[in-house]
Amino acid sequence: MSSRMLRPVRADRRTQPPGAGAPRGIRLPLVAAAVVAAGLTAACGPSTEPVGSAAPSSASAASASPEPSATGSATASPEASPTVTASASASASTTPRSASSPAGAGSGAAGTPAKSSRTPAAAQPAAVPGPGYDSSADAQKLVDAALRTAKSEGRMVLLDFGANWCGNCKAADKVFGQPQTAALLGKSYQLVKIDIGGNSSANSALLRKYSPSGGTYTMPVLVVVTPSGTVRTDTHVTGNPSLTAEGINSFLRQWAS
Numbered sequence: 001m002s003s004r005m006l007r008p009v010r011a012d013r014r015t016q017p018p019g020a021g022a023p024r025g026i027r028l029p030l031v032a033a034a035v036v037a038a039g040l041t042a043a044c045g046p047s048t049e050p051v052g053s054a055a056p057s058s059a060s061a062a063s064a065s066p067e068p069s070a071t072g073s074a075t076a077s078p079e080a081s082p083t084v085t086a087s088a089s090a091s092a093s094t095t096p097r098s099a100s101s102p103a104g105a106g107s108g109a110a111g112t113p114a115k116s117s118r119t120p121a122a123a124q125p126a127a128v129p130g131p132g133y134d135s136s137a138d139a140q141k142l143v144d145a146a147l148r149t150a151k152s153e154g155r156m157v158l159l160d161f162g163a164n165w166c167g168n169c170k171a172a173d174k175v176f177g178q179p180q181t182a183a184l185l186g187k188s189y190q191l192v193k194i195d196i197g198g199n200s201s202a203n204s205a206l207l208r209k210y211s212p213s214g215g216t217y218t219m220p221v222l223v224v225v226t227p228s229g230t231v232r233t234d235t236h237v238t239g240n241p242s243l244t245a246e247g248i249n250s251f252l253r254q255w256a257s
Contacts, residue, residue: 125186133195151227163197
């Protein structure tokens with residue numbers, strides 16, 4: 001009977017885990033000590049960074065080493081690149097604007113360029129040749145150039161056929177040099193002086209071209225020609241005006257337009 005009663009007791013001992021019989025009061029302090037020791041080891045373990053060099057945060061790293069922006073690069077460059085220049089020109093061309101006036105000043109409707117304030121070329125007086133006739137000049141080239149300029153500037157061409165030894169030609173030159181007459185000439189005419197007192201066959205041919213009536217010519221021969229080359233008046237046919245300021249000025253005003 002005593003052997004039967006001992007068997008259950010042995011079986012109960014086998015089912016209990018080792019150490020289950022230890023008091024709880026002893027196990028809890030041991031567990032707490034192990035947790036504290038593990039925490040100290042993790043917190044105080046060896047560091048891969050040197051002392052005092054903590055890793056910067058993302059915000060600090062961004063401010064410490066900023067990436068250069070496109071604006072910063074363009075500002076730092078002393079000269080604009082070809083691409084930037086081309087782009088600026090293309091955008092400026094979409095809005096017509098007067099180069100000599102500030103933005104919007106004097107501009108018309110959208111897409112319409114503002115009118116230029118420059119005075120027309122015709123308002124600038126033409127140069128008046130000095131006294132005398134240049135026998136070495138290419139008269140044909142002078143006439144052609146005068147016709148082109150007269151056409152672009154809205155003037156007439158005055159051909160003065162004469163000679164340096166001609167007294168009447170010298171009298172006319174004195175009047176041409178007076179301020180009022182010079183102003184009339186510069187405003188309304190391109191003056192070309194052609195020497196017919198020498199042996200230039202080319203100059204004589206020009207005289208016959210613009211004054212074809214022939215005969216004996218009384219110098220100076222004054223011929224007014226339109227920019228298209230049409231003769232308006234020829235003093236070889238009509239006779240010379242009085243070679244005074246009053247006479248020549250009246251002649252210039254009459255045939256200016």
